[in-house]
Amino acid sequence: MEWGVINEAAAIDQCQKITGHEVSSMGFEHFGCLGACPDGLVGIFPVCDLLEVKCPYNKGKPELDSP
Numbered sequence: 001m002e003w004g005v006i007n008e009a010a011a012i013d014q015c016q017k018i019t020g021h022e023v024s025s026m027g028f029e030h031f032g033c034l035g036a037c038p039d040g041l042v043g044i045f046p047v048c049d050l051l052e053v054k055c056p057y058n059k060g061k062p063e064l065d066s067p
Contacts, residue, residue, distance in 0.1 A: 003055060004053075004054065004056070007055040008053050012051070012053060015051065015053075019042075022042075023041065023051055025039075025041070038051055038052060
């Protein structure tokens with residue numbers, strides 16, 4: 001989990017470069033009885049997409065990563 005936290009900002013930067021969309025951040029948000037803390041927002045709140053970043057650790061072998 002530490003690997004993912006350390007590399008999350010770089011992954012978000014790459015997402016912005018690849019897609020050309022700006023990613024903004026927000027804190028924990030309550031929606032009635034639900035709550036969420038997304039890694040980023042793509043678009044302008046409240047009309048936006050949520051971004052959840054995953055940075056799996058592949059033991060230094062990127063060929064092990066597959067979508």
